[in-house]
Every structure is written in C-alpha cells, then in structure tokens.
Amino acid sequence: MLILTRKLGEVIRVGDDVTVRVLEVRGNQVRLGVEAPLTVRIYREEVYRAIRKENEDAALSGASALDEATDAWQKQQRDKH
C-alpha cells in the first residue's frame, strides 16, 4: 500500500483525471473532496459492499423466485381486499 501524508487543503492525484483533496479534519473524521470524470464511479466502501452483497444474494434467489414472489404478492393483495 502506498502511504502519503497530507495537510489540510493538500491534494493527491490518481492518474491524470482524479484528485482527492483533504477538506476538513475534525477528531477522527476527515472530509475529502474527490474530483473525477463522470465515468469513474465513486462510492463509500461500506455502501459498495452492501450493494455488491445484495446483488450476489439476489442472484442466488432460486429459479423459483418468480413463482414464490408471485404467490406471496398475490396472497398479500387478496388479504388487502
């Protein structure tokens, strides 16, 4: 891992198009400003992981998922009326 020390307001550049600036340091929190082309997708790591896991779990839903979901949905629609 490359480790760099930066002061408030200083910048790290990743490749030609991406910069990360230290905007604020307060206690154990750091605010960063990332500038990158729109094609570079930026996520907080925990958000990325949660969505990746949900995609994986959803993909594992059996091939019977449509029938199961349909049954549960229809039963709920009936109960509503």
Place this chain on the structure above:
Amino acid sequence: MAEAATRQALTPPAPETIALCSARFGNYEVPLESVLHFPDGLIGLPRARRFALLEPSRPEIPFRYLVCLDLPELGFLVCDPEAVFPGYAAEVVPAGGRAGAALLVIVTVPENPREMTVNLMAPLVVDGESRQGVQMVLDTGRFSTRHALLPAADATPAAAK
C-alpha cells in the same frame, strides 16, 4: 450480373437475435433491439453487461426476470418500483436519475418469500431510447438495500388498516 445482384439483395438479413441458453431460465431468442446494455456491468459484476428482460407470463404481476446474456445462469428477479412503492421514481430523478428513463429494482427472495426485499438503494436505470442502463447508487440514507416488499408478516389485516 444484374441477376446476381438482385438475388443478393433478396437474401434475407441475418437473424437479428441473440440466443439465450440457460439451464436456469430457459432458452430464448432475444431480438437485438430489446437487449439492454449495461456498459459498466452491475456493481460487483463488471462482466454482466448485456441483459434481456423476459416477458411476464402474467402481466398483472409486477415481477419479471432480468437475465444476463453474457452469463446465462445469472439472472435477477426485478420489479417495477412504482407498483410497490408509488412515488419512488419521483425521488430518484432529482437524485441523478434521468426523467423518462425506465426504473427497475432488484428483488431478493429469501427462504421465506413473505420476507422478500427490494434494493431501493441501487436501482437499475435504463434509457428507453438507447437501451443503455446503469445501476445507480442512492447514497442518501433514505433508501435501503433491503426494503421489505410486503408488510410485516405478523401484521393482522386490522392492524394494517
């Protein structure tokens, strides 16, 4: 010479479909113009780029399969968010979604299907004209990856009213 040229012109065009052969979802001929393109894939699945939305056997049901043409055993149960959460689209558009784009949310069906959830944090946004799509991330704290699709199983009909 002229005759040969005419004959060539009459040759039927190559079939404009992609064959989907999936042990899980079945075999289909998917017309090219209905293929959905996700240039970046889905989150965590960068190779899953081309998808087909299978026609529902019962149109009144809001669920459909979205099957990957690149990885034919990969598919998702998806649903129209408006059918289950009216007003969702109106909240997605200002967050960066395009007006007029189609929205789908991915459904996760656990062992007990009554506890199925939808991923409202990362909807699929598909441009109707170009058929290009992206899995968008709504990192606003407003939506969860596991939003219950049905009311709690223990809610009695009386309590639900």
